[in-house]
Amino acid sequence: MQDEIIxxxxxxxxxxxxxxxxxxxxxKEVLAEILIxxxxxxxSIWLHSWSxxxxxxxxxxxxxxxxxxDLQNDISNLEETKKKLDKTQQQISFALHLTPKKIDxxxxxxxxxQSGTNLINTIVNNGRYxxxxxxxxxxTIENQNVRNQILSYYQQTIPQIVHVEASYxxxxxxxxxxxxxxxxxxxxxxTVLKQKTKIILSGINDFTKYxxxxxxxxxxxxxEIIKEIDKEENK
Numbered sequence: 001m002q003d004e005i006i007x008x009x010x011x012x013x014x015x016x017x018x019x020x021x022x023x024x025x026x027x028k029e030v031l032a033e034i035l036i037x038x039x040x041x042x043x044s045i046w047l048h049s050w051s052x053x054x055x056x057x058x059x060x061x062x063x064x065x066x067x068x069x070d071l072q073n074d075i076s077n078l079e080e081t082k083k084k085l086d087k088t089q090q091q092i093s094f095a096l097h098l099t100p101k102k103i104d105x106x107x108x109x110x111x112x113x114q115s116g117t118n119l120i121n122t123i124v125n126n127g128r129y130x131x132x133x134x135x136x137x138x139x140t141i142e143n144q145n146v147r148n149q150i151l152s153y154y155q156q157t158i159p160q161i162v163h164v165e166a167s168y169x170x171x172x173x174x175x176x177x178x179x180x181x182x183x184x185x186x187x188x189x190x191t192v193l194k195q196k197t198k199i200i201l202s203g204i205n206d207f208t209k210y211x212x213x214x215x216x217x218x219x220x221x222x223x224e225i226i227k228e229i230d231k232e233e234n235k
Contacts, residue, residue, distance in 0.1 A: 060140040063132050064229045067150070070125035071222040078161075078222070081122045082215040085168075088118045089208035095192055096201050103193075117172050120165055129154050146228045153225060157218045164211050171207055175200050 129150070132138060141147040178197050192201075 057140070057142070059137060060142070061233075063128065063137070064141070064146070064232065066128050068226050068229050070128055071226050073125050075219050075222050077122050077124070078215050078219050081120050081165075082212060082219075084118045084120050085208045085212060085215070088120075089205060091118075092201055092205045092208065096198065096205060098192055100193065117176055119172075120168060122161055122165065124158050124161070126154055126158065143228070143232055146225065146232065149221065149225050149228065153218070153221050157214075157221055160214050161218055164214050168204075168207060168211070171200065171204050175204060 133154075138147065138151070141150070175197070178194075178200060179192075
C-alpha cells in the first residue's frame with residue numbers, strides 16, 4: 001500500500017510540473033490521483049479493520065467454546081460440594097440430638113459417630129476467563145447478554161461461593177478445636193455432649209442448611225451461560 005501511495009504521489013508531482021498541460025488539465029489529473037490515494041487508504045483501513053474484527057470474533061468464539069467445558073466442570077464441582085454440605089448437615093443434625101443413652105447404643109453396635117467436619121473447597125475453573133479478561137478481549141463477545149452473564153458469574157456468584165466456604169471453614173475449625181481440646185482421657189463423644197460444643201454444632205447446622213442456595217444459583221447460572229453459548233454456535 002505504501003508503494004502505491006508513493007507511486008501516485010510521484011504522478012501528482014510530475015503532473016504539477018508538466019509544462020505540456022494547461023492548469024485545468026493539471027488540476028483534473030492531480031484530483032484524480034488524490035482520489036485514487038484517498039480510496040486506496042480508505043480501502044486499506046477498512047480491510048485492516050475487517051481483518052481485526054474477524055480475528056477478534058474468532059478469538060471470542062474459541063474462548064466461548066472453551067468456557068463451556070470450564071463451566072461444565074464447575075457444575076460437577078459445585079454439585080459435589082453441595083452433596084458434602086448436605087452430608088455435613090445430616091451428620092451435624094444427628095450429633096446435635098445425641099444423648100448419653102444414644103451414644104451407649106451406638107458403641108454397643110460397634111458403630112462410629114461421624115464428626116461432621118467434611119472439608120469443602122470447590123475448584124472453579126476460572127483461568128481461561130481471567131486470561132481473556134486481562135487481555136482486554138472480554139468486550140469482543142458480541143452478544144451483550146452472554147457477556148454480562150459471564151461477568152456476573154465470575155465477579156459476583158463465584159466470589160460469594162468463596163465467601164461461604166471461608167465462613168464454613170472458620171465454623172468447622174472451631175468445632176475441631178473443641179473436639180481436640182478435651183482431656184486426653186476424655187471420650188470424644190463426651191465432648192460432643194458439652195453445651196459449648198452444642199452451640200457451635202447448632203451454628204454449623206444452620207449454616208449448612210441455609211447456604212445451599214448460593215450453590216444452586218451458581219449451577220443454574222452456569223447452565224444458562226452454556227445454553228446461551230449453544231444458541232450462538234447454532235446461529
